[in-house]
Amino acid sequence: MGSERKTILLVEDEKNVILAVKTCLEVAEYKVLIVENGEKALERAKGEKPDAIILDLMLPDVNGFQVCQQLKGMEETKDIPIIVLTAKTGEEDKERAWEAGADSYLTKPIRPEQLWQEIQKFVS
Amino acid sequence: MIFFEKVYYQLPEAVILTDKTHSIVSLNRKAEEIFEANLGEARGKKIEDLLQCPQLFSLLEETVVLSRPPQLTYENSTLMLDVNGRKRFFKLSIIPVITFQNELELVITTMAEVTVLKEIEQLKTDFIATASHEFRTPLTSISMGISMMKTGKLGEPTPQMQKILDALEEDCDRLLRLAENLLDLSRLESGAIAMEIEEVDVYRMVEAALGTLRLQAEKRDIELQAHLPENLPRIRADLNKAIWVLTNLVANALRYTKEGGSIKVSVYQKGARLFFSVADTGKGIPREYQERIFQKYVQVKEGKKDAAGGAGLGLAIAKDIVEAHGGEIWVNSEPNKGAVFTFSIPVVRG
Ligand SMILES: Nc1ncnc2c1ncn2[C@@H]1O[C@H](COP(=O)(O)OP(=O)(O)O)[C@@H](O)[C@H]1O
Numbered sequence: 414m415g416s417e418r419k420t421i422l423l424v425e426d427e428k429n430v431i432l433a434v435k436t437c438l439e440v441a442e443y444k445v446l447i448v449e450n451g452e453k454a455l456e457r458a459k460g461e462k463p464d465a466i467i468l469d470l471m472l473p474d475v476n477g478f479q480v481c482q483q484l485k486g487m488e489e490t491k492d493i494p495i496i497v498l499t500a501k502t503g504e505e506d507k508e509r510a511w512e513a514g515a516d517s518y519l520t521k522p523i524r525p526e527q528l529w530q531e532i533q534k535f536v537s
Numbered sequence: 538m539i540f541f542e543k544v545y546y547q548l549p550e551a552v553i554l555t556d557k558t559h560s561i562v563s564l565n566r567k568a569e570e571i572f573e574a575n576l577g578e579a580r581g582k583k584i585e586d587l588l589q590c591p592q593l594f595s596l597l598e599e600t601v602v603l604s605r606p607p608q609l610t611y612e613n614s615t616l617m618l619d620v621n622g623r624k625r626f627f628k629l630s631i632i633p634v635i636t637f638q639n640e641l642e643l644v645i646t647t648m649a650e651v652t653v654l655k656e657i658e659q660l661k662t663d664f665i666a667t668a669s670h671e672f673r674t675p676l677t678s679i680s681m682g683i684s685m686m687k688t689g690k691l692g693e694p695t696p697q698m699q700k701i702l703d704a705l706e707e708d709c710d711r712l713l714r715l716a717e718n719l720l721d722l723s724r725l726e727s728g729a730i731a732m733e734i735e736e737v738d739v740y741r742m743v744e745a746a747l748g749t750l751r752l753q754a755e756k757r758d759i760e761l762q763a764h765l766p767e768n769l770p771r772i773r774a775d776l777n778k779a780i781w782v783l784t785n786l787v788a789n790a791l792r793y794t795k796e797g798g799s800i801k802v803s804v805y806q807k808g809a810r811l812f813f814s815v816a817d818t819g820k821g822i823p824r825e826y827q828e829r830i831f832q833k834y835v836q837v838k839e840g841k842k843d844a845a846g847g848a849g850l851g852l853a854i855a856k857d858i859v860e861a862h863g864g865e866i867w868v869n870s871e872p873n874k875g876a877v878f879t880f881s882i883p884v885v886r887g
Contacts, residue, residue: 427674433681440690500673502720522677522713525684 419536420444422463424454424480425498426473430521434467434498437525443532451475455483458490464536468515470499470506478513485514494535498523551627551648557601557641559584559594571620571627571648592616593629597644600633604641607631616648626655662723669720672712680709711847718850721781722833725857732861736885737774739804739811740765746783747802753791760799761787769804770884772811774862779882782855782866786815786878789851793876794819806884810864814879821872830868831856855880 421438425431426449438445446463448454451472458466466484470477477497484490496517497510507518517531545552551568555561561579569575572587579587585594593616599607614629627648634643685691687702694702743763754761772779783802790800798818805812822830822837829835836849852866859866859880866880 427678429678430674430681433678433685436685436691437681440685440688500670500677502670502673521673522680522709525681525688 418442418444419464420446420461421532421536422446422448422454422457422461422466424448424451424466424472424477425469426450426471427469430469434528437528438532440525441529441532449473451477451480454480455487455490458484458493459487462489463493465494465496465532467496467498470497470501470510478509481510481513481515496531496535498528549649551650553584553646553648555584555597555644555646557644559597559601561587562643567650568648571618571625573620588618590616590618593646596629596631597646600631600644601641604633604635604639606633615651625650625652627651662726665719665723669716669723672716676709676713676716680706680713683709714847715850718848718854721854722850722857725854732775732778734773734775734862736771737776737779738771739769742772742774742776742779743783743802743804743813746780746787750784750787750791754800757791758796759791759794761791762799762801764801764803766805769806769811772882772884774882775858778858779862782858782880783813783815785851785855786880789878790815790817790819790876793817798875809886810881810883812879812881814877816875816877818875821874821876822868822870823872824870827868827870831866 421443423431423434423438423445425434425447431447431449435445435447446457446461448457449472451474454466454468454472457463468477468481472480477499481495481497484493484495494516495514496519497515498519498521499506499510500521502520510518516535519527519531546565548565549567551571552563552565553561553568554563561576561582561584564572564574564576564579569579572579574587584597592613596607596609596613609629609631616627616629618625618627628651630647632645632647633641634645636642683702683705686694687699687706743765747761747763751761787800787802794800794817800818801816803814803816805814826835826837830837831852833853834849835853856866859882862882864881864883866878868876868878870876
């Protein structure tokens with residue numbers, strides 16, 4: 414195990430989901446940063462360079478696809494893995510997320526083990 | 538006569554009388570509205586000059602040529618027309634009037650407006666899709682919260698708490714399955730998801746279907762085996778939907794089979810079809826239910842209900858999907874010994 418705690422940026426606007434996902438990540442020894450909209454997501458990602466980003470697609474301001482595309486378009490953030498976590502289950506949405514540069518696509522609800530496994534693929 | 542003419546004129550259905558050259562003989566008021574023309578202007582004109590509707594025209598042609606009513610189905614008897622820039626839907630009937638000399642004298646076409654029904658149908662489909670999606674967000678926090686507490690990492694739950702958490706988890710899964718089934722069904726019924734037929738490798742399909750369920754079987758101490766002979770041909774199928782059907786049958790088998798039982802999946806070829814069967818050693822299905830079980834909302838009712846059941850939609854969806862492939866699905870069962878569900882799908886012709 415690495416000595417330093419890895420940081421995950423959680424972009425999500427539902428407060429109960431935030432609590433659940435945050436707890437799930439903290440139990441696994443991750444440091445969790447939380448932002449509730451797209452604009453702050455870009456700001457925080459640039460400033461703090463998290464090890465991975467968990468991104469909801471339905472945000473109050475810009476939609477998640479755009480956020481994803483912008484993160485992948487900026488030099489400072491383009492290498493941060495983005496794990497989409499969304500209630501959208503349609504194939505079209507998944508397709509769009511890939512096109513926007515997402516590294517992984519998970520649908521809600523999700524089991525903690527699944528989330529841990531997925532993060533480990535990108536953050537070791 | 539004048540009395541009947543009044544009735545005819547005022548009917549809520551559109552009535553159109555045409556002769557064997559498809560010229561307008563008469564229109565009632567509702568027909569005038571749809572044609573956006575009054576009888577004076579319309580009389581003697583060909584119907585295809587008044588209304589852009591090849592679907593109606595070909596049905597009238599069929600009627601005149603064969604001197605009998607056309608073969609109407611749900612699809613071909615529902616017309617979509619653009620009236621005054623608005624999409625409207627009509628249910629059609631066509632009746633030929635034949636003389637004693639066996640000559641076609643008139644064709645009576647009636648059109649009942651079903652726009653509102655169609656709109657409600659669409660609203661229903663949209664609503665179900667939205668509701669099903671909206672369920673997912675709260676289910677995320679609920680199920681994750683339960684799982685976190687079950688891990689013991691937030692403090693060791695007492696045995697009583699553990700029992701409650703298990704029950705909550707089970708019901709959470711049940712809610713999710715319900716939301717998913719409703720969504721699938723509404724999508725299928727609205728035609729929103731088209732079939733994507735391709736050549737499908739059945740070994741891959743069976744593996745994909747069983748993959749996720751192996752762990753569940755192991756946990757419940759149920760033996761899950763697949764028997765596939767070598768060199769099976771490919772099938773013509775929508776891969777994801779075919780996987781869905783098989784997964785659902787195996788998931789049902791798991792749900793209705795006790796610990797220590799077994800489930801056998803086998804695939805065999807007969808003629809131009811492959812047959813997929815899922816045999817379990819569970820409680821089986823009473824004879825009187827064996828046909829009905831594939832209808833929506835039908836569940837076997839007996840004794841106390843456990844959390845295993847859903848809304849009785851799974852098999853109805855499976856039947857829709859299998860039939861859309863040109864296949865069949867059925868069950869054989871000896872109550873209390875188990876059930877064998879089988880479905881067929883056409884193979885790719887070599
Ligand atoms: N393998 C099986 N063994 C016994 N009963 C079954 C089996 N599969 C289905 N059933 C019965 O058929 C009913 C309808 O199944 P289904 O349409 O999948 O809906 P659901 O399982 O969600 O209620 C179930 O409620 C159950 O009573």
